[in-house]
Amino acid sequence: MSPPSIAKSKQVTNDQRTSLFRQLLLCRRFEERVYYLFLEGRMPGTIHQAQGQEACAVGVCSALIRGDVVTSTHRPHQHAVARGLSINSLMAELFAKTTGCCHGKGGSMHLGSLEDGMLPAVAIVGGAIPLAAGLGLAFKYRKTGNIVACFFGDGATNIGSFHEGLNIAAIWDLPVVFACENNRYGASTAIEKVTRVPHLSDRAAAYGLPGFTVDGNDVEAVYDAMQKATKRARDGKGPTFLELETYRLCGHSRSDPGHYRPKEEVQYWKERDPIVRYEAFCVAEGVLSAQEVQEIKASVEKELDDGVAFAEASPNPQPEDVLNDVYA
Amino acid sequence: MRHVIILPDLGQTTNEATIRQFLKKPGDNVSRGESILAVSTDKVEMEVESFANGYLRHWLVEEGALTSAMSPVAIITDTADEAYAETGEEEMSTPEPPKVESAAKAPVLSGTSGPVTAAPAARALAKERGIDLSNVQGTGPDGLITKADVLRFAEGSENSSESSTSADNRALAAMAATTIASKRDVPHFYATVDVSMSRAATFRSQWNHQHPDLHATYNDVLVLCAARSLRDSPRLNVSYNNGNYRQHKAADVFLVVSREPAMVLAPLGNPSATPFDVFLKDIRRATQMSAASQAEPLLAISNLGMFGVKQFSAIIPPGCTSALAIGTVREQPVLQNGTLENELVCSLTLSADHRVVDGVAAARFLERIQFHLNSPS
Numbered sequence: 001m002s003p004p005s006i007a008k009s010k011q012v013t014n015d016q017r018t019s020l021f022r023q024l025l026l027c028r029r030f031e032e033r034v035y036y037l038f039l040e041g042r043m044p045g046t047i048h049q050a051q052g053q054e055a056c057a058v059g060v061c062s063a064l065i066r067g068d069v070v071t072s073t074h075r076p077h078q079h080a081v082a083r084g085l086s087i088n089s090l091m092a093e094l095f096a097k098t099t100g101c102c103h104g105k106g107g108s109m110h111l112g113s114l115e116d117g118m119l120p121a122v123a124i125v126g127g128a129i130p131l132a133a134g135l136g137l138a139f140k141y142r143k144t145g146n147i148v149a150c151f152f153g154d155g156a157t158n159i160g161s162f163h164e165g166l167n168i169a170a171i172w173d174l175p176v177v178f179a180c181e182n183n184r185y186g187a188s189t190a191i192e193k194v195t196r197v198p199h200l201s202d203r204a205a206a207y208g209l210p211g212f213t214v215d216g217n218d219v220e221a222v223y224d225a226m227q228k229a230t231k232r233a234r235d236g237k238g239p240t241f242l243e244l245e246t247y248r249l250c251g252h253s254r255s256d257p258g259h260y261r262p263k264e265e266v267q268y269w270k271e272r273d274p275i276v277r278y279e280a281f282c283v284a285e286g287v288l289s290a291q292e293v294q295e296i297k298a299s300v301e302k303e304l305d306d307g308v309a310f311a312e313a314s315p316n317p318q319p320e321d322v323l324n325d326v327y328a
Numbered sequence: 329m330r331h332v333i334i335l336p337d338l339g340q341t342t343n344e345a346t347i348r349q350f351l352k353k354p355g356d357n358v359s360r361g362e363s364i365l366a367v368s369t370d371k372v373e374m375e376v377e378s379f380a381n382g383y384l385r386h387w388l389v390e391e392g393a394l395t396s397a398m399s400p401v402a403i404i405t406d407t408a409d410e411a412y413a414e415t416g417e418e419e420m421s422t423p424e425p426p427k428v429e430s431a432a433k434a435p436v437l438s439g440t441s442g443p444v445t446a447a448p449a450a451r452a453l454a455k456e457r458g459i460d461l462s463n464v465q466g467t468g469p470d471g472l473i474t475k476a477d478v479l480r481f482a483e484g485s486e487n488s489s490e491s492s493t494s495a496d497n498r499a500l501a502a503m504a505a506t507t508i509a510s511k512r513d514v515p516h517f518y519a520t521v522d523v524s525m526s527r528a529a530t531f532r533s534q535w536n537h538q539h540p541d542l543h544a545t546y547n548d549v550l551v552l553c554a555a556r557s558l559r560d561s562p563r564l565n566v567s568y569n570n571g572n573y574r575q576h577k578a579a580d581v582f583l584v585v586s587r588e589p590a591m592v593l594a595p596l597g598n599p600s601a602t603p604f605d606v607f608l609k610d611i612r613r614a615t616q617m618s619a620a621s622q623a624e625p626l627l628a629i630s631n632l633g634m635f636g637v638k639q640f641s642a643i644i645p646p647g648c649t650s651a652l653a654i655g656t657v658r659e660q661p662v663l664q665n666g667t668l669e670n671e672l673v674c675s676l677t678l679s680a681d682h683r684v685v686d687g688v689a690a691a692r693f694l695e696r697i698q699f700h701l702n703s704p705s
Contacts, residue, residue, distance in 0.1 A: 036360070038337075039333075039334075039336050039376075039379040040334070041447055041448040041449055042449060044337070046337065256372065257372065257374040
């Protein structure tokens with residue numbers, strides 16, 4: 001059975017499609033590169049990866065403008081890549097080098113750079129939701145016209161801060177888009193085991209928000225939904241809740257082989273791989289030739305090679321740096 | 329080209345995993361991302377994937393073995409039939425025995441000397457800088473050499489001009505590395521007793537009167553009684569390595585000997601079995617580090633009594649199971665049957681590795697020392 005085709009957006013030009021495809025690929029290859037560096041013992045620490053969820057990160061971030069801010073989770077690599085943080089600064093951060101986006105002090109679970117439009121990620125499940133409301137309040141108060149895109153997973157929808165954050169954003173019409181990446185598992189717990197409503201977007205009604213369920217493995221569907229949500233936010237009409245249905249093709253973390261998932265389920269979602277789907281779509285639509293696809297793949301590899309070389313050549317933080325960037 | 333596959337850091341709370349099953353056999357073709365073996369930790373069962381394309385040539389671990397994160401587990405080569413070295417080392421065909429630099433061949437509180445284990449990043453750096461890893465002191469789990477160890481070693485070498493200061497610094501750095509590793513990895517616990525030295529003192533003064541050329545010290549008597557107690561306490565004479573326990577038969581001990589700037593461990597083979605005069609000659613020779621020894625001590629004995637130290641707790645040297653700290657022999661008033669008596673006492677503190685020994689075993693060992701002190705021979 002072939003996967004559903006991409007819902008071709010009227011708002012996306014072919015140039016933008018090329019860019020979306022490259023971003024999707026960059027996210028995937030970044031995750032893979034990090035994984036192999038980890039296997040080789042060259043990269044320290046543990047990592048939470050999101051292979052398979054690229055269309056969520058890319059679709060959401062592509063609808064943002066300069067000054068908008070993304071909040072992220074313990075699984076932030078793709079959010080940072082899609083938001084346009086440089087591969088060099090991200091790779092260096094994962095290697096704990098001073099040239100990293102957090103000067104090597106954040107690591108995998110705290111990627112971010114406010115100047116580049118991403119609040120350093122909050123690894124506590126649901127922890128960034130009230131912060132997103134706070135950022136939205138600041139934008140509204142200062143009348144900047146900017147919005148916040150708040151990423152979180154399905155597991156976070158049963159956390160207290162989800163209720164608080166969505167409610168306050170709703171009553172004050174804050175310019176926030178709540179982008180829930182529903183990858184169906186909170187660590188190893190299937191969402192249907194802990195949630196009665198069939199769609200997480202149903203929960204939006206409880207706060208008086210519009211809520212939509214979107215194919216999170218279709219980058220143009222995510223982009224379209226995000227366009228509507230950002231317009232509503234910028235127009236001062238308040239937040240929107242987007243449930244992006246997706247799947248993490250890897251385990252929860254490096255120590256998770258994902259054996260709790262039925263093989264058929266994994267196979268079903270592999271057939272819906274957002275990158276394979278979008279590549280097929282772009283070639284079929286004549287957006288990209290096979291030759292151009294190869295060129296994009298080569299340029300992505302080059303960018304990652306350069307990033308790793310930059311990170312490995314960068315200096316380590318020194319003991320005297322320990323109190324820099326510390327506020328309390 | 330050869331690729332050494334490592335057991336990755338599995339995160340969560342563990343640095344170790346048990347090798348459950350080989351999913352490939354030597355000669356098999358493997359591709360990048362393909363699982364080659366199944367491992368389990370205390371939390372999870374998972375598979376380890378190859379980061380290289382090629383052919384699996386050699387396993388560096390056995391099924392069932394408990395293995396530390398970052399240790400080499402397999403060798404993969406690009407082609408099916410190229411020659412390769414069968415070790416986890418980079419570019420080394422046979423593991424060389426560890427080199428000891430100076431004339432003093434004693435390990436500087438370093439205990440065991442097995443094959444060199446090092447993280448791939450450490451190996452790469454050592455290769456790049458031409459450093460022989462067997463000279464580098466590892467501070468990782470079970471003495472694994474980390475990149476930081478190689479850097480520290482390289483820094484030490486660069487600053488050195490064969491002066492005594494740099495040799496001193498190396499000895500101090502080795503002491504730093506081994507004590508940190510021991511305090512971090514070994515769950516120490518401590519038990520202290522005051523032993524009566526009255527009978528031992530009588531024995532000693534009689535001996536010294538009869539043997540003016542071969543005097544015995546309180547330390548000699550205490551070491552002998554501790555070794556005899558160890559002989560009586562097989563529970564303490566067990567080594568621990570990566571989840572494997574091994575019972576030692578001979579009651580060998582280490583004497584902790586001061587050698588500026590650090591201390592060294594002088595092995596003494598099974599002293600409990602020898603007559604007292606032979607024992608005294610052996611212990612003199614051992615402390616001068618002049619005797620070769622096949623001993624594999626698991627108990628280290630340290631004495632600060634000569635400096636008036638009443639009581640202290642020792643750090644267990646890597647590879648050992650316990651350490652006995654001997655305080656000064658002192659006069660102390662004690663109540664006996666309602667009357668105040670003058671008693672000669674000494675405080676003994678045993679530091680023991682709780683992975684091997686429990687409190688009862690430690691207490692029985694200390695109790696047994698008093699028994700031997702009461703009947704010296």
